[in-house]
Amino acid sequence: MTAPDVPIAAGEDPYALKFPVIALVTSAGGLDALTGVLAPLPPELPAALLVVQHLQPDRPSELAGILAARTGLTVRAAVNDDRLIPGTVLVAPPARHLLVTSDARVGLIDAGALPPARPSADLLLATLAVTCGPRALAVVLTGKGTDAQAGIRAVVHCGGTVLAQDEASSQHFGMPGAAIGTTLVQNVLALPDIAEAIVGHVRAHQG
Template sequence: MTTGDPARFPVVALVASAGGLDALTGVLAPLPADLPAAVLVAQHLDPFRTSHLTSILAERTALRVADAADGDELEPGVALVVPPARHLLLTPESRVALVDVGALPPARPSADLLLATLAVTCGPRALAVVLTGKGTDAQAGIRAVARCGGTVFAQDEVTSAHFGMPGAAIDTGLVGSVLPLPDIAGAILGHVRAAHRAFSPLGGGYPE
């Protein structure tokens, strides 16, 4: 394994829709530059408009933030943002695969597609975090995450600008923690630090 092999660290997927910029800022801003996890960010975006989401988030967190590019490796301390008009999948080699969106929804980028491939690629190293948003995107994806041994957090109703996505996630009964927005970063940090120790070869808990 190389140093960048994602088998040695957890992977966090943050998914959001309406109201997502403030929620993503609230989650990413407190996270340290040395976060022992890779981060994937998917917010529903207009496929026909230029997005400034990556540059805005890069100014608000110590993590390195970049647009996801086809073939990217996951790296701890790096947040990759799904660009407009693309869906992000993870390949069996745990690399980014971008595919063009179709003319019609599903939601773009699709949280369900991201989370389903995250689930089968990363198994118990996956942490899905469902933030504010309209609709039910992510509901199927978190079923996959839970089925493959991963963990799911959701934003609570009080702090969500729109409770469609978190509410749909919670309705599955598979969300491990329902949290107000100010508590999510701390919960992520605690989870990934524990998971990193468990899944590191030196920790002795890496699942074969």
């Protein structure tokens, strides 16, 4: 027997996460783009941030340490079962996919030896969408390929918002261009304008 559907009461929030979560997804050229987004953000930003940049799976990454030196936010490499904390940036490590779970934590799973891109923006964004709903903000930054197309569809389906970096400020326009091609991106912005848009989203989705 299948369990009966439990109706959601009118006005009840069905999403597990009750504060905004910002996902920054990128590939080639990502270090400069991530720096441009994170450096202007206030350290007390009342939102959790997640970073996925495609990385070589067989090499250690210094991405979290470099970003920590370039922003007032707390930045660290994500570990399995890490709690999402406002004002903290969790960076996906090499060879692991980063997921958002229903109890305001993240999970890391092995990426395996073959594509999809590692870490996967699609997997992160899909799990963020179903746990965060309208509080989710996906930001697609410079990068090669088309990773994030499926993920942003999930974010928008669940009521979230998607931004993409414009071509003029992107070192590689594959990922942002593919995102824009879905027609689901709410705003296409130059890199210097993205931090302000993030702050606006957070203000609109607190509490």
